[in-house]
Amino acid sequence: MPYHHGDLRRTLLDAALVAIAEHGPVAVSLRELARRAGVSHAAPTHHFRDKTGLLTAVAAEGWTLLADALDAVTDREFSEMGVAYVVFATTHPAHFAVMRTPGLVHADDPALVAAQQRAGRSLQTEPDGAARDRATALAGWSLVHGLSALLLEGLVAPDPGSDVEALARAVTGRLGRPLPRRQG
Amino acid sequence: MPYHHGDLRRTLLDAALVAIAEHGPVAVSLRELARRAGVSHAAPTHHFRDKTGLLTAVAAEGWTLLADALDAVTDREFSEMGVAYVVFATTHPAHFAVMRTPGLVHADDPALVAAQQRAGRSLQTEPDGAARDRATALAGWSLVHGLSALLLEGLVAPDPGSDVEALARAVTGRLGRPLPRRQG
DNA sequence: CGGCAGGTCTTGTCATTGACAAGATGCCTC
DNA sequence: GAGGCATCTTGTCAATGACAAGACCTGCCG
Structure with a gap:
């Protein structure tokens, strides 16, 4: 055109x-x-009005893609949603880096805010459509957001021979299970 | 001098x-x-050799302060360590922002790496000094790192009348407890 | 006492960058 | 076919990070 x-x-x-x-x-x-x-x-x-505008567009696209990925999860148990979150972050590192770095984007951009809220809603919805309670939903989000961040910051890596999905599954499985007291 | x-x-x-x-x-x-x-x-x-060098110094100082804060926790149950982690992040937002933003620092700086490892060791140690198993330790770190990130990104805020410490305590309490199936 | 060596800071300079202004260019509509 | 508009270009400016060379102070050595 x-x-x-x-x-x-x-x-x-x-x-x-x-x-x-x-x-x-x-x-x-x-x-x-x-x-x-x-x-x-x-x-x-x-x-894009300016450099921040371009990065805002990248972030908005990222949140939209993340929401799409979450919506595409058929088994809506949290562990599966969480795995999808971490897989998105590691397969779209550029998007996720912009999404999680403050000061790069126009935080009040309408398209950006709308895309963020869509992803947030998807995460906070239980398998049967009910809302999770706040602390539980926040714990889940924190868990997968934190694991994604640690992976992208290079502070954590999957074991050799393993992959991100297995790591995410192991970690999300710790939410709501008793803490083992010892190594093993 | x-x-x-x-x-x-x-x-x-x-x-x-x-x-x-x-x-x-x-x-x-x-x-x-x-x-x-x-x-x-x-x-x-x-x-500081260059701009990156200055930010590297900030990050190294941040990890050292974080390690100090974690070492100062007397009750070394994970929930208390986790609360200390989140409190550090929100009371030292400038340090934490540099620590968690990739590309700002010389990632291989010896002082930085050493400080990171000291903080990591502190987090992965059980009350009696034993090491936590990998998935459990990683889940805990992810949880508090993620909550800290969400708070600093402005995606999450404590309820009015509440504070960060209470929020952190509620969230860390979800690790190793059964997930409530419904809201309330 | 004198100077010398080195860490600390200054002045000067350069290429790169983001932002802005003004103009050119091709497409569409009426 | 002539204006109108979105799109892209050329030209410019102040700010920045990095580097080079030199000035300055301190403390140490003879």
């Missing part, structure tokens, strides 16, 4: 995701993205 | 903490910090 580029907005978002995956969300440069897309250094301005 | 400034290194770190609390760790500017400290724009270079 646009005359030079089939879809510059999408192209810039994709370039941003690549750049974030390579050097982190802090290091992205609008001019670098424009260069990779083959357009001039001011082209991104019209699609 | 230094001739112009009693302790420029500490002054810059404190200025950085203030700036991070105000505008987030991404927005800090070395030149701005130098201005606040009343020194020239190149003064910070000698104390």
Whole structure:
């Protein structure tokens, strides 16, 4: 549709995701993205007001994809939802990094807020559609959000030969089970 | 000791903490910090190699303070350790923001790694000094790390009239207790 | 007492960046 | 076919991080 580029907005978002995956969300440069897309250094301005606007779009897309992933879980027991959360985070590291880094986005952006709320609603709903009580829902969210964060910060990694999904399953299984007192 | 400034290194770190609390760790500017400290724009270079070096120092200090806070917990049940973790995060938001934001620091800095490991050891130790099993320790760490992150990202806030400590206690109590099936 | 060595800070400079202003270019509608 | 508009370009500016070279103070050695 646009005359030079089939879809510059999408192209810039994709370039941003690549750049974030390579050097982190802090290091992205609008001019670098424009260069990779083959357009001039001011082209991104019209699609995203400024750099924060571009990252806001990435975050909103991330929350939407996360909500989609959660909605797609058929067995809506918390452990399965939690596994889906962690799998999303590790398979969309660029999105998740922007989503969880404060100060990068316009926090009051309507599209962003709406997407966040949709994901939140999905997480807080029980298998039969009832709402979980606050502390339980928050504990579950904290658990999977924290595991995702630790994985992406590199403070934790799955055992060799194992994978993220197995790790997430083991961890979510600890919620609501008695704590074993010893190693073993 | 230094001739112009009693302790420029500490002054810059404190200025950085203030700036991070105000505008987030991404927005800090070395030149701005130098201005606040009343020194020239190149003064910070000698104390911290570069901007990343300064943030690395902040992160290392943060992990050390966290380890100190965890070591100071006398009742070493996980719930109390977890409460201390969350209280640290919310009372040292600037430190914690740098600690949990990837790409800001030299991840392989020896002092940083050592401080991280000290905090990790403290968290993974049971009341009697035995090690927790991996999944349990990781679930606990994920839980409190995630709650801290959600609080600092502004995605969650304590109920009015309540406080962070009560919220943390309610959430850590869900680890190893049966999940209530319904609200109330 | 004199100077010398090194850590500390300053001045000067450069490429890069984000943001803005103004203009060019192609497409669509009336 | 002529205006109107979204899209993109060129040009510019202040701010920034990093680096180089030099000035300054301190403390130590002879």
